[in-house]
Amino acid sequence: MNCTTCRSQMPLLYSRMGDEIDDPEFRAHLVLCPGCLQEWQEFAQLGNLLDANPEPRVAVDLVGLYRRAALLEARRGRRWRWLGMAAALLLLLGGSIALMARLELRLTRHELALRWGEPRTPIVSAIERTSPAAANALPPGKREEQIEVLSAMVRALIQELQTVDIRQRRDRADMDLRVSGLQEQTLKRWLTLQKDLEALYVLTQKGD
Amino acid sequence: MSDAELLRLWRDGNAAAFEALVVRWQQPMGRFLYRYTGNEESVGDLCQEVFLRLYRAGPRYRESGVFSSWLYRIAINVARDAGRRSRRPSLSLVNQEIVDNAAGAEAICQQQELADCVADALALLPEPLRMVLVLRHYERLHFEEIARLTGTPASTAKSRFAAALGKLRAHLCRSGYGPEETTS
Numbered sequence: 001m002n003c004t005t006c007r008s009q010m011p012l013l014y015s016r017m018g019d020e021i022d023d024p025e026f027r028a029h030l031v032l033c034p035g036c037l038q039e040w041q042e043f044a045q046l047g048n049l050l051d052a053n054p055e056p057r058v059a060v061d062l063v064g065l066y067r068r069a070a071l072l073e074a075r076r077g078r079r080w081r082w083l084g085m086a087a088a089l090l091l092l093l094g095g096s097i098a099l100m101a102r103l104e105l106r107l108t109r110h111e112l113a114l115r116w117g118e119p120r121t122p123i124v125s126a127i128e129r130t131s132p133a134a135a136n137a138l139p140p141g142k143r144e145e146q147i148e149v150l151s152a153m154v155r156a157l158i159q160e161l162q163t164v165d166i167r168q169r170r171d172r173a174d175m176d177l178r179v180s181g182l183q184e185q186t187l188k189r190w191l192t193l194q195k196d197l198e199a200l201y202v203l204t205q206k207g208d
Numbered sequence: 209m210s211d212a213e214l215l216r217l218w219r220d221g222n223a224a225a226f227e228a229l230v231v232r233w234q235q236p237m238g239r240f241l242y243r244y245t246g247n248e249e250s251v252g253d254l255c256q257e258v259f260l261r262l263y264r265a266g267p268r269y270r271e272s273g274v275f276s277s278w279l280y281r282i283a284i285n286v287a288r289d290a291g292r293r294s295r296r297p298s299l300s301l302v303n304q305e306i307v308d309n310a311a312g313a314e315a316i317c318q319q320q321e322l323a324d325c326v327a328d329a330l331a332l333l334p335e336p337l338r339m340v341l342v343l344r345h346y347e348r349l350h351f352e353e354i355a356r357l358t359g360t361p362a363s364t365a366k367s368r369f370a371a372a373l374g375k376l377r378a379h380l381c382r383s384g385y386g387p388e389e390t391t392s
Contacts, residue, residue: 046377056239056251060230060255064256066263069264
């Protein structure tokens, strides 16, 4: 063993101080090398120096320890309780929001409605759909097309009305003709009857 | 009765077992915390905190581990937390009571100075080196146990121990407390 190896081993051998050094090679080197022996003795003295630093006396206050442990346990319990309450409140809030999003409650003068499901889409009334505002809301091309359709419908309606009017006039003229023919026939029959009655009267007078 | 048996008894509801554990380990914990932090004033509080954590974590202790390692791990965490809170370097104690009251005033002063110097030298070591030195020299833990506690390989713990000794020697020599001076 050379001095470098010997000195490198000293801290570890020193750490086993108190036990018998069981390294014969190391011990043999110390016998032969005064420098390493002095180094080793310095290590031994270093141990004494370290031990010269006395240790304080310590006594754990068990009553204080139990009291503090109880206090900490109580604090932990309170903390968990608060956390639980906060979690419950959050859950309640979240649930309420979710519920309100799907639950519809409507109360009017004559109606109480409770509805569950997806939120209703607003119904656009007929008035709203045909209102000028709604018409103006249409794109220009669509609006003109609708105007064309409406114009054609109006023209067709006028034509139909004219046809009906002509037919009604013709029917009325026919009926007038028939009424005047019937009047003539009635007058002729009345004159014939009058003549017959006069002739009968004459005959009756002659027979008396 | 072993630590594990006492712990088992305590977990079974025997408060006296916990008190026995405290009595058994309060001085080693105080010693370790004092050497590790270098602050005597806070040792009592830190020790109290260690046993408080032990008391609260007791039911979670796994039988597979060694109780002492677990306790040292708690103590290291407590000391580190305290160090983070205080954010100031640990200092050596000044008013350390010297054990040998029968010695003369001069001897007492010399011993006081020596104790201060050693405490200063310990406090000046980087934290990883100081931890390994304290655990090995004062607490007599094996390097394997130290490695488990520090989360490093045993070889790293050994090299840190050697480095700590080297730095300590250098500091003590600079302060006039080198081995040569003490022998003369």
